[in-house]
Amino acid sequence: MITSIALPRNLRVGGGAVDQLPDVVAGLGAARPLLVSDSFLVGTGLAGRLLTALTEAGLDAALFDGTVPDPTTDSLVAGVQQVRAHRADCLVGLGGGSPMDTAKALALLAVQGGEMRDYKAPRDNRGPALPVIEIPTTAGSGSEATQFTIITDSASDEKMLCTGQAFLPAAAIVDYELTLSMPPRLTADTGVDALTHAVEAFVSRKANAFSDGLALTAISTISRTIRRVYENGEDREAREAMMFAATQAGIAFSNSSVALVHGMSRPIGAHFHLAHGLSNAMLFPAVTAFSVGGAEARYAECARAYGVAGEADPDALAAGRLVEALQVLCKDLDVPTPQSLGIGQDRWQELAPLMAQQALASGSPGNNPVIPTAEEIEELYAQIYS
The missing domain is CATH 1.20.1090.10 (Dehydroquinate synthase-like - alpha domain)
Structure with missing residues (x-):
């Protein structure tokens, strides 16, 4: 039996690894990253710290902090607009499963268009998407390494499983120090x-x-x-x-x-x-x-x-x-x-x-x-x- 294995092509693992974000972005050949996060991580200063690091490395970085817990199709609308307005060439998902799943969804929608319900299982999504770098701040979802995203349909309240290599992150930074403040x-x-x-x-x-x-x-x-x-x-x-x-x-x-x-x-x-x-x-x-x-x-x-x-x-x-x-x-x-x-x-x-x-x-x-x-x-x- 032949098994198909899919992995992010770049994993940085260890305490302090988040400081290597600019290097990871540059390694993807990107210059206009959009950081996808939420208001909590903006409030802690972590999102700002990473934006500063990206800017100081000579990258044209911007922030979308409109991620919501258990992201919905409605919550993606403003994100897609910001990806296109910034002319982002890669996305950086920072947070728990919700920001990381949001980044994956935005990366696909910004390129392929349509509605998220068009991409739900059992469809296998292999089409083009912007490269995504995931940075988990919780030890749980594993979204930094998976070819899945979960988005709730605002119209029906269905929590849609969307699958395929189009959702597989290009890279992930797994830094346990980001979890030390978890309650x-x-x-x-x-x-x-x-x-x-x-x-x-x-x-x-x-x-x-x-x-x-x-x-x-x-x-x-x-x-x-x-x-x-x-x-x-x-x-x-x-x-x-x-x-x-x-x-x-x-x-x-x-x-x-x-x-x-x-x-x-x-x-x-x-x-x-x-x-x-x-x-x-x-x-x-x-x-x-x-x-x-x-x-x-x-x-x-x-x-x-x-x-x-x-x-x-x-x-x-x-x-x-x-x-x-x-x-x-x-x-x-x-x-x-x-x-x-x-x-x-x-x-x-x-x-x-x-x-x-x-x-x-x-x-x-x-x-x-x-x-x-x-x-x-x-x-x-x-x-x-x-």
Whole structure:
């Protein structure tokens, strides 16, 4: 079997790597970068610091700070206008998953035009786009290394998965020092997001030898460090390990796929405006319990990488221990339920059939070890409510 592998062609990894941004831009042959970020990172001064560095290097840089959490098609309009007005020849996505996904979407729309819904899955997008450099400030989404972007359709509230090498960043700068100020809740949610990427990449029906090694390494690293960064955000060793693991998990799922957790998570985020990593964390234990029967041996390997099972343990026992470990992890990280967040049960139940259909339409559940029906997805939504 032949596996197609796609990676950013330039990765700069390590503390202080962000200072090399001007060199990375120049290495792409670009001279007019547009920094895509949000008001928070403008407020911290980080966006301004990078703009100054680009300008002092002789580059004609500009800023778009109109990124919103869980970017929407409406939020892209001003961004496309600014890309064209600046005559940008590359984009720099700075932030968590939302600014990075926004940069990818703008890079394609500015060249190809049309509406983002024209590019949603199952379409495989390989057409031209501006080169993108991604700089993550959270250890979670892995968007700096993936050929995916997620944009919510403002008209329908559908969280659209858009795929293909047109969305693959040309370069990424992975600097763990940018995550040192992350608060505990964001640290937990993005960390579980990365763990979900790794596990789903490994158990996916599209898993391969290349993605397997990265996924298992990420699982092992995250299991050893996620509680450390949650309890002490200034633990530099743990922060560095989590940042690297998140990128490894991103590369793994970009070259394999995610599965049912992500398929179900996107509609929750779209309809209830919850952070992507948080909705993943809410779903992860229950969906894993539902899925283990379809790939018991694969889940058992995840359990061994996680450190809750040994080589001599039967696969069934090991897979069960993984489910238990995920339940304990979410408890230790104080992952809330939809009910505890104040989401009304009637509204949750009312939207469950639509969310189930949207989950299936994304294609991700089709990669799951157990391919669910719409009714089974609705039951899983009911399970996690409280």
